[in-house]
Amino acid sequence: MKTTLQFSLFASCFQVFGLTLRRQFFSRQTIVITVLLGLSLAITIVWLASDSYVRAPMRGTTTYYRALSPETNAYYVVGDRVEAESVVCVVQGRRGGKRELKARVSGVISEIIIENDFKVSRRETLVRIQPDRTGLQLAGKILQPLFMGFLLPIISLGYASAAISGERTSQTLVYLLSTSIPRSLIYFSIYLAVLLLTLAVTLSCLAALCLIIGTAGFDVCYKYTPVVFLATTCYVSLFLLFSALVRRATFLALAYALMVETLTANMPGVVKSITVSFYANSWLYDKSLSLGLESSIPAYDPVGAVSSQIILVLAFLSFLLLGMWIFSRKEYD
Numbered sequence: 001m002k003t004t005l006q007f008s009l010f011a012s013c014f015q016v017f018g019l020t021l022r023r024q025f026f027s028r029q030t031i032v033i034t035v036l037l038g039l040s041l042a043i044t045i046v047w048l049a050s051d052s053y054v055r056a057p058m059r060g061t062t063t064y065y066r067a068l069s070p071e072t073n074a075y076y077v078v079g080d081r082v083e084a085e086s087v088v089c090v091v092q093g094r095r096g097g098k099r100e101l102k103a104r105v106s107g108v109i110s111e112i113i114i115e116n117d118f119k120v121s122r123r124e125t126l127v128r129i130q131p132d133r134t135g136l137q138l139a140g141k142i143l144q145p146l147f148m149g150f151l152l153p154i155i156s157l158g159y160a161s162a163a164i165s166g167e168r169t170s171q172t173l174v175y176l177l178s179t180s181i182p183r184s185l186i187y188f189s190i191y192l193a194v195l196l197l198t199l200a201v202t203l204s205c206l207a208a209l210c211l212i213i214g215t216a217g218f219d220v221c222y223k224y225t226p227v228v229f230l231a232t233t234c235y236v237s238l239f240l241l242f243s244a245l246v247r248r249a250t251f252l253a254l255a256y257a258l259m260v261e262t263l264t265a266n267m268p269g270v271v272k273s274i275t276v277s278f279y280a281n282s283w284l285y286d287k288s289l290s291l292g293l294e295s296s297i298p299a300y301d302p303v304g305a306v307s308s309q310i311i312l313v314l315a316f317l318s319f320l321l322l323g324m325w326i327f328s329r330k331e332y333d
Contacts, residue, residue: 012181013189020163020193027166029158037205040151044142044209047133054104054127056091080109086128089121107131112175133213135220139284142209142223145321148280151205152228153261155252156198156235163194163328164243173332187244189328191320195236202232224284231280231311237274237319244327276315283308 018019024030064230076088111128114120150284164187167173176186206228210217242256264271272278284304305313 009185013185016176016181016186016189020190021197023166024163024194024197027162029162033155033158035199036151036154037201037208040146040205041208041212043146044212045296047126047141051110051133052103052107052129053089054101055099055103055105056122056128066169067328070147078109078112082107082109082171083128088129091126101126103127103129103319105129105131116313121247133216135210135213135216135218136316138210138213138217139220143206143220144281144284147206147209147278148228148231148284149262152202152231153235153257153277155201155205156232157257158241159194159198159201159250160236160239161243161253161273163190163240165247166243168247168332177332178330183328184324187240187324188320189239191323192313194240195233198236199229199232223290226281230300230316231264232274234276234312234316234319235325238314239321241323241326244323244330276312278316279308279311281322283312 033045060185074083076086082088083106084104086103086104087100088103088109089101090098091101106286107129109127112126113128114124114126120126164173167176179186180244203225206224207221210221238256239249239253242252261275262279264275283305285302286305286308302308
């Protein structure tokens with residue numbers, strides 16, 4: 001008899017899990033998130049295809065040479081590969097001084113815009129280079145500001161903040177609470193469904209952004225995956241807690257993601273320590289991952305990777321248990 005009751009309770013929780021998963025997937029949030037993911041991929045493709053330019057650095061009119069002097073052969077021609085320290089051309093000032101211009105990036109010369117022995121002005125484009133895209137560049141230019149700083153919290157709040165508040169708005173929560181399933185198990189079932197869906201979206205997005213640059217993105221994807229997994233788990237538990245607290249939880253979650261996270265996460269001092277992104281970024285900045293990422297703020301003072309992991313796990317468990325406790329005792333209409 002006891003086994004039958006336990007199986008019946010498990011089946012009921014599984015039904016809540018499945019119902020939440022279907023409702024969240026076939027919702028407006030999925031449409032919005034899909035659009036955001038498409039825009040992110042488009043931004044990454046534009047960044048991937050963008051060129052680097054060598055420009056004349058001197059004031060006034062200068063003479064441009066593709067070699068050290070007009071009599072010698074050009075340093076490089078279209079299609080040649082260059083490194084960051086490769087000298088690609090020379091400019092001569094009005095007073096006779098010559099200055100060698102380096103590529104500054106590794107890549108392939110795609111166009112010689114100005115031919116040899118021409119007058120050029122300051123900042124005029126001379127050579128166009130199609131740069132190589134490395135995993136470190138992807139992490140610094142795309143994953144940190146776009147994915148970790150914006151997409152990850154937005155995707156998490158899109159699903160988690162609407163999970164319970166959406167049931168209240170559609171007036172189906174009262175029916176769900178009238179069943180014999182303990183409220184704590186209802187909440188936990190909803191959490192698992194939202195977490196599964198959110199992880200599927202965030203990890204898929206991470207893989208797409210990393211693999212779009214080819215094999216160079218494999219190592220970055222591998223190193224980012226545990227950070228994204230734990231950060232997503234923490235975000236979902238926090239935003240689901242908001243959903244259990246207030247009816248319009250999305251507005252509260254947006255205020256946290258766009259104001260608290262954005263404004264304080266990169267500030268010096270202790271205020272940033274209240275944000276999930278601070279510990280996720282601290283983990284990524286740790287030298288043990290060998291990503292080479294560093295904060296642009298000298299006084300950022302990140303914590304170590306192990307400390308970040310412990311704090312994120314404790315935060316996720318605290319948010320989850322607090323949400324279950326509130327959901328079990330709050331009266332919903």
